[in-house]
Amino acid sequence: MKTPYHTYILCLIFSLLGQGIWAKTWKICTTCEYSSIKQTIQLAKAHDTLLVQKGTYREYEIVVDKPLVIKGTDYPIVDGEKKGEIFQIQSDGVTLDGLFIINVGVSYTKDNAAIRVIRSKDFRIQNMVLEQLFFGIYLEKSSHGKVYHNRIIGEAVDEYNSGNGIQLWYSSDIEVSKNHVQGTRDGIYLEFSDRITITGNTSMDNLRYGLHFMFSNNDIYTQNTFENNGAGVAVMFSKFITMKDNTFRKNWGTAAYGMLLKEINDAEIIGNTFEENTIGINIEGSNRIRYTNNDFIGNGWAIRVIGACYTNSFRGNNFLYNSFDISYNSKLNDNVFEGNFWSGYTGYDLDKDGIGDVPYRPVKLFSYVVNRTPETIVLLRSLFMDIIDFSERVSPVFTPDNLKDAQPLMKIRS
C-alpha cells in the first residue's frame, strides 16, 4: 500500500518544529496513541521533543537517558502516587518544562526526589510546579545547568521525614534563579558545589534553613528573599562567597538567624537587608569578610560575634532600632567598624562633615550579661540597665576598649 504523500509533509513539518532536522515531536496525552511518558521516552530518539498534554499521568521512576525536551502544555499532572522517585535525568542536554509533579514517595532509606539529575550537563529545569514532595530537585554531580522559575511547595512537619527543596551535591556552574521554595526542610541546599549562581529566589516557611551552604566555594547569591524560616540561612565551611542585595526577614526563634556564618573566609556581604530577625548575622570563626552597605532593621541582635573572627570590616552599614547592635563574647577585637550609621548614636558633629565627633561603642554591657545569664533579657530597656550601660560606655571595663566606630555617620545612608 502506498503511503499518502501528505503524511510525508506532516512528518517534515513535525521534524522542522523539533530541535534539529531529524528531531521528532511526540505528542503525549491520556487518550492518544502515546499515553505514557515512560514508554514514549523509550521510543524517542535523541533531541526529540515530547509534548505532554493536559491530564493526569500516574507514573514514577521515569528515566530520561537521552537528550530530550519534555514540555508540558497547561501543566499536566505527573502523579508518583508516593511510590518513589519521579524523574531521573541521566543524560546531557535534557530540558524539563511546565509539568506539575505531585506525590513523591517518602522513604527513610532513600532520598527520593521529584526530579533527580545524575552526572549530566547542560540541563534545564524550568516552570515546574512540585507539590507533596520529599526532595524536590536533586542535582547530583551535574554541571552547567539551569534551574529556573520553579515552584516548590512542600508540607514538611518534621525534619526527619522531610527533604530539601533544591539540593545540589557535588555540582558546579549551575544557575538557580527565580524559584519559589516553601515548606520543605532546607529550601536550597548546597554541598560541595562550586561556582553556583543563586538569583532572585524566594525561600520561605521552611523547617530548617532557607538556604544552606556546606563546603561550597566561589558561589554568588543575589536578590533572594528568605523569610520566616526555622533557622534562616546558614553558610558554613565555605570560601569566596558573594552575598548581595538579599533580604532576610522575620526569622524568629531561639536558634533563628537571618544569616549564620560558620567557618567562612573571604566573603563579601553587600547591600543586604536584615529585618526583624532574632539574630541578624551570627558569626563564628569567620575571617576577612567585608560587610558593606547592609541594612539591619529592628533585629534582636543585629550582629552576634561568637568567637575567632578576625580582620572583618563593617563599613557603611545602617543599624536601625535593633535591641542590640553588636554582641561580643570576648574582650578581644580585631574587626573594623567604620562609617556606619547607628540609630543609638547620641554624639554631635561640630565641624559638619557628616561624621560624628565622638566614637560610638556598639557593644552594650547588657549584651554581655545576657550572654552569661539569658534570663536577664526580661530587664531589656529598664532604667537600671540603661544606667549600667551608660557607665560602661563612659569607661569600658568589660567590653573591648577598641571596639568602636570612630567615624559614625550622622545621617542615615540612603
Next chain:
Amino acid sequence: MLKILKYSFYDLIRSRWSYVYFLFYLILGFVLLFLNNDVSKAVITLMNVIIVLIPLIGTIFGVMYYYNSREFTELLLAQPINRTSIFMGQYLGVAGSLTMSLVLGLGIPFLLYGLLRSDAIFDFSLLLVTGSFLTFIFVGLSFVIAISNENKIKGFGYAVLLWLFLAVVYDGLFLMSLIVFEEYPLDTFSLVATMLNPIDLSRILILLKLDISALLGYTGAIFKKFFGTDLGFLVSMAILLCWTVLPVLGLGYKAKRKDF
C-alpha cells in the same frame, strides 16, 4: 463621689499643674517627632520616658495633693458624706486629670504627625494605655502612703523611696539574684519577679510589641509560651489591672479606719 471628683479635677486644672504637665508632654512629643520624624523611633524613646517619669510624677502629685487638700478633706469629713466616696473622688480626680494631660499631651503631636497613617498606632495606643495604668497605680500608692503618714516629710520620703525602689533598685536586686542563681532554671522566677513590679510589667508589655525578636532569643519553654503567643499580653494586662485595684482597696480600708 462624682461631685468631689469634679471638684478635685477642676481644682487641679485651676492650679495650673495640669497645664504644666500637659505642656510638658506636648513639647516632648513635638520635639521627639521633630528630631526623628519617624513615629516608630519616637515610640521607643517615649517608652523610656513613660516608664520612669509617669510613676515619679504620679507619686509626687498624689502625695502633694493629699497633704495640700487636707483641710478641705477635714471639712468634707464633717459633712454627712461617705468616707470612701470622699477619698475615691479625690483619687479619681487627681489620677484622671494626670491621665488626661498625658493622653492629650502626647496624642496631639502624634496625631498631627500622621500617626493614623502609620502602622505604629497600635504600639502608640499601648504606650498610652500602660501610661494611664501607671498613673492610676502610682497615684493610688501615694494616697495610701500619705493617708498612713501624718508627717508630711515622712510621707514624701516614703513615696519617693517607693518610686526609687520600683524604678531602679528592684531591677538591680532582680539582676543580682538572676546572676547569683544562674545555675538554676530561672525562667519562671524571672517572669514572676517581673509581674511583682508594675514598672517592669509595663515595660514588658511594651517590649512585647517592640523587641519581640530579641525576647524570643531565649530558650526557656515558659518564655516562649509567654512571649510567643497572646498569653503574655493578656496575663500582663490582667495583672496590671490587679495592680490598679489593690492600692484603691488599700485606700478604702485605710480611709475607713483612720481617726482624723
